[in-house]
Amino acid sequence: MTSDTDSGTDRGALEYDVVVLGAGPVGENVADRARAAGLSVAIVESELIGGECSYWACMPSKALLRPVTARADARRVPGLQQSVQGPLDVPAVLAHRDYYTSNWQDDGQVDWLKSIDVTIHRGHGRLTGPRRVTVTAPDGARTTLTARHAVAVCTGSRAVVPDLPGIADAAPWTSREATSAKEAPGRLVVVGGGVVGVEMATAWQALGSRVTVLVRGEGLLPKMEPFVGEHVAAALTEAGATVRTGASVAAVDRDGTGLTVTLEGGEQLRADEILFAVGRAPRTDDIGLDTVGLKPGTWLSVDDSCRVTDVDGDWLYAVGDVNHRALLTHQGKYQARLAGDAIGARALGRPVDDTPWGAHAATADHAAVPQVVFADPEAGSVGLTLAEAERTGRRVRAVDYDMASVAGAGLYADGYRGRARMVVDLDTETLLGVTFVGPAVSELVHSATVAVVGEVPLSRLWHAVPSYPTVSEVWLRLLETYRG
Template identity: 60%
Template sequence: MTDGREQDEAGAEADVEVDCVVVGAGPAGEVAAGRLADHGMETAVVEVERVGGDCSFWACIPSKALLRPGHARHAALRVPGAAQAVTGPLDADAVLAFRDEAVSGYDDSGQVPWLDGKGVRLVRGEGRLVGERVVEVRGSDGGTTRLTARHAVVLATGSAAAVPDVPGLRDAAPWTSRDVTSARRVPERLVVIGAGVVGLEMTQAFTRLGSSVTLLERGDALLPRLEPVAGRLLTEALTEDGVDVRFGADVRRVARDADGTVTVTLADGEVVADEVLVAAGRRPRTDALGLEVVGLEPGLAVPVDDTLRSERAPWLYAIGDVNGRVLLTHQGKYQGGVAADAIVARARGGEPPTTAWADHAAVPQVVVTDPEVAAVGLTAAQARDAGHEVRVLEHDMSTAGSYLHSPAGYRGGAVLVVDAARDVVLGATFVGQDVADLLHSATVAVVGEVPLSRLRHAVPSFPTMSEVWLRLLEEAGV
């Protein structure tokens, strides 16, 4: 395997020319680089940290590893016979060790061979645009490599946690998403500022690991962009877990005291904790990318069209979180494939075979809490705002399958948003234990614009929770 550096006789690093340069080897960048290589494009990928990116080491994988043991324990407690076998709390040290195993001990050597097998050249270091189709990479040893792309440069550097300008917050050394997913200990008391996906998932993970957690949300509901049933049922569940959920929380100041404790001052009081997690959104990692070369402002998202090409330069593409369209790993991977196909088509004198239209109308997402929240497409409010005549079908998750999950009572709900004029599904939401695996069927229905009259012939298996589709279609009179 080569590291992308070529040297002249004097030992100085020489310029390297390839067909395409991908800056960032997270999931989106890996997909783009691999697909370009599959099409015969000589491709180099630049990575300053670890191949696999945040998703593999500080986001999706470690967060779910921290959540899964608590979910499994509670699932067992809901089933007679299994409940009697659960005799104690989670073993926090064992959970943290499981997390470390899930991220391969923060070692990316297991992911690098995939790039090598594709024939993709890996260049370690920080990449920066320095000219048209030119990326300069500074390695950890101070050496530089200049990569010139014959066809395209793809930016895939992801996003970082945003820290709001609250007085004292930065000086208090708060945890961000990276810190909480890589934590070496479970704090006795934790304050979480922000109730987005990161805040909600880590609130529940650390509550079930033994922390006393206070969740601070500025608004008046959890997950306000989703169907109301999601926020309502999740609020009930977190409260039952022992979380102190505070709505309308106005954080005025944060200070870390001499003894290491953190005091969060609110408009109506204080909260004292051992650590504070800031989960107040994300910002694109574009500060050091040299966007000035194409007239863009560093620190902001890179605007792109539906082929993921920059509006400022025909050779520049941006995929994943860095373009600000949809901050989800699977959508970044989807964009990587679309961008790669567009680059190859244009390099060969043709037109892109497809565009990333799913980013607008069919984005699936799962909040991996307990209950899970799985949603795709438009909510009823979004559909109405878009001008659709809407029918909303709602039902609880009462099926034979959900009874087997929790005989004493299954907390859950399902919503279908239907375009009344065309009788097709515009959006779907499922809330409940283990509902995430229902989501792809809804995604296919939304993407395929399957009429309800046809969906009735997609017969769900008995006794599974997918029978909720029958209940929803009955609500529709189909």
């Protein structure tokens, strides 16, 4: 006789209106909006409820970085500088990080899902045909879930580790290890100059590591305006880190005293840990895509309501990182709200407005994706860079302003260094993109997002008066520069 907890036991079948694969912020928001429409929802998760953002990305990384940027800002304020010259209290910073990850316990997230009457299934979920998901629990028992209306794939992405000689035994860090480490390594090599590489280099350099950043290309943060990476690289160098461009890793070897990192060309570096921050891959390799005619391990193509376009029947959705539109938590949650509402509308036979800027269309994914890099200095942008705008064939103009000349910036930080750029569509006189780099610019990004999304004419934006003396006065200076 066997019990229902024996490995391989079939626990039967259950039916819901919607089944969500993945209980990170994206999956939670799909579930929330589908429940708001009155649909029954099951959510499947093999790890912690709350996902990457809550435990290994957004929350722990920003908890590590906030003391770093706060100290940097304080050191730029006369009368306060001498009070903050000592090192950071590393145990206190790490304890603060642990608090914001709930010590890697998901009880609060579980309680929230239960409070909105979403059923949680712990285990690995795989599609096993149209509208069907089989969940294998940690004890091996299986439950089959059938969705009356929709299955939403919200499984996110994972860090890519290149296949290099010695990599298997080197136990390299990815973003997960970098945000959850229990102590600062003496020597840290960071491979990659994107957001994760820059933020983790900033954090661990300030927490006591000797950091070397290796970038294959010409500079940091290559997806933003070129001046952003220049400002951030200069600040990292001043903080004591080494930033090397045109550098590629050929091999990694771990021995009893650390790591030997061999570069292409033969040069070797010694380190205690190495972080690879060189890209992301979709977590779709083992979720049963082949059972519905899709290729495992691929990004999923979707329409603006996040329906998968390569599957018939209008029942499969892919929301967040897995559709490769914008690998950002806030953008994934935006998609999730729209997709959850669209699922509800279709299930209830109501009209779906997936026209540009419609109630069920993730239009901002194309035109107005905001992003903040929490380095020192901060960087933030929304919409198109100048190069991207020029590639569209529009008549455009870039308007730049040195933020050190803004009165509020000078008051915010002695010796403030930063730059702002707005990219103007000359035919419509609206903004296609805005970029800032400098202390405290993260709080400027939403005003730029409103201007870009709202397609606010510059003639009207001229009447949006920034308070004086604040850093946001840069808006007035940009518009004055444009008007000449």
